Amino acid sequence: MSKNLKIAELSAWSIENIDRPLIIGGPCSAETEEQVLETARGIKAAGIPIFRAGIWKPRTRPNSFEGIGAQGLIWLQKVKAETGMLTATEVANAKHVELALGAGVDILWIGARTTVNPFAVQEIADALRGKDIPVLVKNPINPDLELWIGAIERLSAVGITKLAAIHRGFSTYQKLKYRNDPQWQIPIEMKRRLPNLPMFCDPSHITGDRAFLDEVTQKSMDLNYEGLIIESHCKPEEAWSDAKQQLTPKSLEELLANLVLRDPEADNEVINNTLGELRHLIDDFDQKLLELLENRMQVAKTIGHYKKENNITVLQNKRWGQILEKSLENGKKKGFSEQFINNLFKAIHQESINQQEDIMNS
Numbered sequence: 001m002s003k004n005l006k007i008a009e010l011s012a013w014s015i016e017n018i019d020r021p022l023i024i025g026g027p028c029s030a031e032t033e034e035q036v037l038e039t040a041r042g043i044k045a046a047g048i049p050i051f052r053a054g055i056w057k058p059r060t061r062p063n064s065f066e067g068i069g070a071q072g073l074i075w076l077q078k079v080k081a082e083t084g085m086l087t088a089t090e091v092a093n094a095k096h097v098e099l100a101l102g103a104g105v106d107i108l109w110i111g112a113r114t115t116v117n118p119f120a121v122q123e124i125a126d127a128l129r130g131k132d133i134p135v136l137v138k139n140p141i142n143p144d145l146e147l148w149i150g151a152i153e154r155l156s157a158v159g160i161t162k163l164a165a166i167h168r169g170f171s172t173y174q175k176l177k178y179r180n181d182p183q184w185q186i187p188i189e190m191k192r193r194l195p196n197l198p199m200f201c202d203p204s205h206i207t208g209d210r211a212f213l214d215e216v217t218q219k220s221m222d223l224n225y226e227g228l229i230i231e232s233h234c235k236p237e238e239a240w241s242d243a244k245q246q247l248t249p250k251s252l253e254e255l256l257a258n259l260v261l262r263d264p265e266a267d268n269e270v271i272n273n274t275l276g277e278l279r280h281l282i283d284d285f286d287q288k289l290l291e292l293l294e295n296r297m298q299v300a301k302t303i304g305h306y307k308k309e310n311n312i313t314v315l316q317n318k319r320w321g322q323i324l325e326k327s328l329e330n331g332k333k334k335g336f337s338e339q340f341i342n343n344l345f346k347a348i349h350q351e352s353i354n355q356q357e358d359i360m361n362s
C-alpha cells in the first residue's frame with residue numbers, strides 16, 4: 001500500500017517563499033504568554049516560517065511539567081496574528097486535534113510516544129478526516145520502521161496528503177554520545193520505501209544537548225532531509241522542559257547560517273561520468289563481497305554436515321567470541337567503527353547458524 005500513498009510536496013503547504021530546508025522552530029513547551037511571544041519574535045527575526053510550541057507534553061515521569069494546556073493555544077493565535085508565522089503543535093488524541101484545529105493551528109505533529117500506539121494514531125486520524133492540514137509523524141521511540149510507516153498510512157487513509165516524517169532518534173538504555181540513538185539507517189530506509197515523503201530532522205531530541213546540534217543538523221542535510229524542527233527558547237537555561245537542548249533564536253539563526261547545503265544530484269556531465277566510473281568499481285566490489293560470503297558459507301555448511309554426523313551443537317560460543325574479538329581488532333586497524341564490525345559479523349554468524357540449522361533438521 002505504501003507505494004501508492006498520495007503525498008503532497010512541501011510547496012503545497014501554503015508557505016510563502018519556501019526554502020530548503022524548511023525550518024520549524026520554537027520552544028519545547030509553551031510556558032507563559034511572554035515566553036511564547038518573545039521567543040516567537042526571535043524566531044521570526046531569524047527568518048523561520050513556522051513556529052512550534054508544545055501545549056500538551058507527554059513526559060516520562062509524573063510530576064514533571066506536562067504542558068500548559070489549551071490556554072497556550074491562545075498564545076499561538078497571538079503569535080500568528082503578530083508575526084504572520086504558521087503555527088505548529090503536538091497532538092496525542094482526538095480532543096487535542098479538535099482544540100488545535102478550533103484555535104487555527106496550521107500544522108500538527110504526532111509525537112514518538114503516540115506513534116507507537118496504533119489505537120491513538122487511528123483516533124487522531126479519524127479526528128482529522130476531511131481536513132487539509134499538514135501532519136508530521138515522529139518516529140516511534142522503538143526502532144520499528146513498520147510502525148512509523150503504519151502511522152503515515154493511517155493518516156493517508158483518511159485523506160491527509162500534506163504528510164511528512166520527523167526523525168527524532170530512538171530510545172536506548174545504552175550510554176551513547178547523544179540522548180537518543182539516531183540509527184540513521186532507519187530514516188534512510190524510510191526514504192527508500194517512501195521517496196516522496198518529506199523527512200524532517202529533530203536534532204534537539206536526537207542529541208538532548210545543544211552542544212551537538214550543529215553536527216547532527218549538518219549530517220541530516222548531507223542525507224538530504226527536506227526539513228528541520230529545532231527547539232528554541234528566549235531563555236534556554238530557564239526552560240521548564242528540555243532546558244539543555246534548547247538554544248536562543250539568535251544561536252539558532254547562526255547554526256542555520258553555518259549549514260553547508262549540498263545538491264542532491266549533479267547537473268554536470270563530467271561529475272556524473274566520474275561518479276559513474278567510481279560506482280562501477282563499487283558494483284564490482286559488491287559482487288566480489290557476495291562471492292566471498294558464498295565461499296565462506298560453503299565452509300560453514302560443510303561444518304554443519306560434520307556437526308550433524310558427530311552430534312555437535314550448532315552454536316560454538318567460544319569460537320564465535322574469538323571470531324568477533326579478532327574481527328573487531330582487525331576492523332579497528334582498517335578504520336571501521338566497532339558498531340559496523342559488530343553488525344556485520346553478527347549478521348554473518350546468524351546466517352551461518354540458520355543455514356547449519358536447516359542442515360541439522362533436514
Ligand SMILES: O=C(O)C(=O)C[C@]1(C(=O)O)C=C[C@@H](O)C=C1
Pocket residue numbers: 300303304314315316317319320323348349352353356
Ligand atoms: O566454527 C564453527 O563451529 C562454525 O560452525 C562456524 C561459525 C561461523 O560461521 O563462523 C558458525 C557457528 C558457530 O557458532 C561458530 C562459528
